[in-house]
Amino acid sequence: MKTDSAFDVVVIGAGPVGLACALEVQRRGLTVCVVDKGALVNSLIGYPTNMEFFSTPELLEIGGYPMTTLHYKPLREDALDYYRRVAFAEKLTLRLYERVTGLEGEQGSYEVVTEKGRIGARSVIVATGFYDIPNYLRVPGEDLPHVTHYYKEPYAHADQDVVVIGAKNSSAKAALQLLRAGARPVLVVRSEEISQSVKYWIRPDLVNRIKEGRIGCLFNTTVQRITPTTVEVLTPDGPRTLPAQHVYALTGYHPDFRFLTALGITCQSDAAQTPTHNADTLETNRPGLYLAGTVCGGLNTSRWFIENGRYHAQLIAARLAGEAAPSLPEVLQPVQL
Incomplete structure (x- = not known):
């Protein structure tokens, strides 16, 4: 199957953290593509109608774009509209309803294999969350x-x-x-x-x-x-x-470990089955392949959320652009629920 395009970075997952990664990478002059097996912010579409987030708007914002809402805490519909507007404003390259099935090659010359073709990438970021697989x-x-x-x-x-x-x-x-x-x-x-x-x-x-x-x-x-x-x-x-x-x-959800295995990412033997990654750089056991957001915590799905997972985007983008690691707020620490 022929590789039909190539980018500096491919982000797998078009949720809030995946979009944050893509826009931070793009702002540093690198080309980027976001690919997702479903819709834009697919997990949020699956949330309950009129669901109210537990967080206030400023904690859900990405890329410096303000989230406006008539409520003290945003509703699902507010977030769906917000993340769509951010993606369109940044003119992100999106390949939606395109399931990723594997990853071939190595850092600098990866090929992201999908059901529709192959996408070339120097580096890859996985921001797939955990909402797709019920317990x-x-x-x-x-x-x-x-x-x-x-x-x-x-x-x-x-x-x-x-x-x-x-x-x-x-x-x-x-x-x-x-x-x-x-x-x-x-x-x-x-x-x-x-x-x-x-x-x-x-x-x-x-x-x-x-x-x-x-x-x-x-x-x-x-x-x-x-x-x-x-x-x-x-x-x-x-x-x-x-x-x-x-x-x-309603017994909870967990990351798609079979998918992580298909990408060549190993998991630790701890109770959370934590995907292998460097906590400081977020790079996995495969050089040039990074994790961002909730998926970093494995079965510990309350460790990372949008509030702190969005800062993974800055860490990874700076590293890919050859910049010094940014100074980040304390919110980067895992959310304690």
């Missing part, structure tokens, strides 16, 4: 059509029994929205309480709705089987069967 329950019935690992909006579930599996932010918000849209939500939680990491303005609301009995909740409980109409669980008091017209298994 599966691995129980019978998980593949049924009424079971999903992504929550969008509650309105289709009015007057329906809905089981929500999990007890962190996404599960908490889903259960509250489902209740207020007329559904009958029940939370299934492995631990003994709602996670303390749930945001401080969400957790009391959920806890109080559980106390009122308006949201059902089973603690220290695991899912054993899902049928077309029920969820079978094991509680401390024994087995129970819950009615369910829909099931949201």
Whole structure:
């Protein structure tokens, strides 16, 4: 397959951090292409409708462009519009809906292999995040059509029994929205309480709705089987069967480790399966191949987010341009949630 174009840098992933990497590289006079298997900021498109970010606008900004919003904290729609406008304003070269399948060659003469061709690159940056691969329950019935690992909006579930599996932010918000849209939500939680990491303005609301009995909740409980109409669980008091017209298994997500392996990136043997990279330069075990953003943390998906991951762009771009490492704020340290 012939290489149909060549750039100084190819960025894999068109999310906020990938776009930040591309514009920082381009501003240093290097040619760059952003390639993604899906849409521009594809993960944000998959977020719940009208989702409110936990961060204020200035923490989500890239490239010095101000993010404007009518709200104290931006909504999903604000961010989608913002990152599109930044990408267009910078005239970034985008190759969307083009899945990368491998990486051949070496630093200075890489070829990014995609389903549509090959893209030449002296260096490559991987900013693929973690939102594409759910943490599966691995129980019978998980593949049924009424079971999903992504929550969008509650309105289709009015007057329906809905089981929500999990007890962190996404599960908490889903259960509250489902209740207020007329559904009958029940939370299934492995631990003994709602996670303390749930945001401080969400957790009391959920806890109080559980106390009122308006949201059902089973603690220290695991899912054993899902049928077309029920969820079978094991509680401390024994087995129970819950009615369910829909099931949201909001059990988190993880990076695509098979994809990282296909690129030649090894992972550490720690609990997080951290992809091998130099913490100071973000270069992986393959010279000229870099990581940026959430993917750096492996299974520890709360280690990096847009707020601090966007600064990876400056570190990598400076290195590729032969500049001294920039002085960065303390926010570059991992986010503690």
